Amino acid sequence: MRTSTDPSAATAERYRQFAAVEATGLSACYEEWARGVAGDPAAVALIDHLPPAKRQPNLVFTSARFLGAPVSPYPAFADWLGEHWHEVEGVALTHATQTNEAGRCAVLLPALAALAGQVRAGGAPLALIEVGASAGLCLHPDRYSYRYATPTGERMLHPVGGPSPVVLDCMVTGPAPIPERMPAVIWRAGIDLNPLSVTRQADVDWLDALIWPEHDDRRARLRAAVAVARRHPAEIVQGDLNEQVGALVGRARAETPAGTMIVVFHTAVLLYLDPEAQARFAAHMRRLPVRWLSNEAQGVVPGVLEKLVRVPAVSSDFVLALDGDPIAFTQPHGRSIRWF
Numbered sequence: 334m335r336t337s338t339d340p341s342a343a344t345a346e347r348y349r350q351f352a353a354v355e356a357t358g359l360s361a362c363y364e365e366w367a368r369g370v371a372g373d374p375a376a377v378a379l380i381d382h383l384p385p386a387k388r389q390p391n392l393v394f395t396s397a398r399f400l401g402a403p404v405s406p407y408p409a410f411a412d413w414l415g416e417h418w419h420e421v422e423g424v425a426l427t428h429a430t431q432t433n434e435a436g437r438c439a440v441l442l443p444a445l446a447a448l449a450g451q452v453r454a455g456g457a458p459l460a461l462i463e464v465g466a467s468a469g470l471c472l473h474p475d476r477y478s479y480r481y482a483t484p485t486g487e488r489m490l491h492p493v494g495g496p497s498p499v500v501l502d503c504m505v506t507g508p509a510p511i512p513e514r515m516p517a518v519i520w521r522a523g524i525d526l527n528p529l530s531v532t533r534q535a536d537v538d539w540l541d542a543l544i545w546p547e548h549d550d551r552r553a554r555l556r557a558a559v560a561v562a563r564r565h566p567a568e569i570v571q572g573d574l575n576e577q578v579g580a581l582v583g584r585a586r587a588e589t590p591a592g593t594m595i596v597v598f599h600t601a602v603l604l605y606l607d608p609e610a611q612a613r614f615a616a617h618m619r620r621l622p623v624r625w626l627s628n629e630a631q632g633v634v635p636g637v638l639e640k641l642v643r644v645p646a647v648s649s650d651f652v653l654a655l656d657g658d659p660i661a662f663t664q665p666h667g668r669s670i671r672w673f
């Protein structure tokens with residue numbers, strides 16, 4: 334577990350690590366705030382009012398920005414936090430870090446299209462089940478447009494009905510082809526411990542606050558993806574993925590024609606499970622009549638790390654795996670994919 338999310342680590346250390354490892358190079362604001370908190374006993378004392386699991390920097394900073402904390406140098410943020418601590422505490426206690434990044438569809442889509450093509454020339458219809466779906470923005474891979482930058486030039490891929498207002502950019506290296514056409518998704522649903530709703534403004538505002546301050550491209554993408562998802566709300570079952578996945582697979586089988594391929598997928602989710610629950614989930618995936626596509630940090634999907642024969646260029650890269658076999662490294666927000 335990363336130190337910043339490890340509830341047993343001291344708060345100052347969690348913030349120092351967050352600044353040095355997670356925020357560096359990605360958010361100058363969060364890097365400064367986290368370094369500031371780590372060296373500020375008064376801020377640490379406030380944050381220590383929260384239960385250990387809620388003291389994580391990403392949750393505290395998101396709660397503050399959700400309430401309107403301006404992007405500012407640390408001394409101004411420290412003053413703001415002191416004045417608004419009671420409200421920040423209330424938001425942190427009732428919310429969770431559940432960033433929903435539609436951009437991750439860019440690394441899922443080629444694998445989904447290849448799966449559909451394995452069954453039938455022209456593609457078998459797919460039923461998609463996303464575990465840990467948050468607000469379900471990754472359940473609409475067929476409704477976004479894609480701009481793949483490949484070594485031989487740019488390749489666009491659009492939904493069947495024409496270009497989408499959401500265009501996902503992704504840099505591709507390695508041998509796997511870019512799909513010629515969108516896979517047909519005829520059924521989709523998700524599971525989440527705490528589903529967010531694209532039709533509830535407070536949930537969308539929380540998703541917005543979860544995007545780090547400087548990432549304006551991701552904020553614009555969130556708004557556009559929410560607008561797409563609002564037109565086609567996908568069902569997200571509330572509950573634990575291990576408890577719910579069998580029943581949802583059963584429903585997908587019952588509600589789709591024979592020949593439909595059921596794909597269970599997840600991105601940035603298994604990190605939240607303890608090793609026993611991770612192993613239980615992997616066992617479900619081997620037992621159920623589904624294909625299993627995972628896009629997760631290295632080491633969190635049982636068996637995948639052991640099968641890796643390469644090292645990623647960037648240590649934070651995710652591993653895309655099909656049925657437990659690694660097939661690519663991916664940038665955690667879907668900005669690039671490096672096929673094996």
Ligand SMILES: C[S@@+](CC[C@H](N)C(=O)[O-])C[C@H]1O[C@@H](n2cnc3c(N)ncnc32)[C@H](O)[C@@H]1O
Nearest residue numbers: 431432433434465467525526527573574600605
């Ligand atoms: C970081 S978010 C990722 C959301 C989405 N997969 C994406 O990539 O944009 C992780 C999600 O997993 C959910 N989650 C964590 N543990 C879970 C569990 N045991 N069962 C179901 N959902 C879970 C969280 O509630 C959260 O919405």
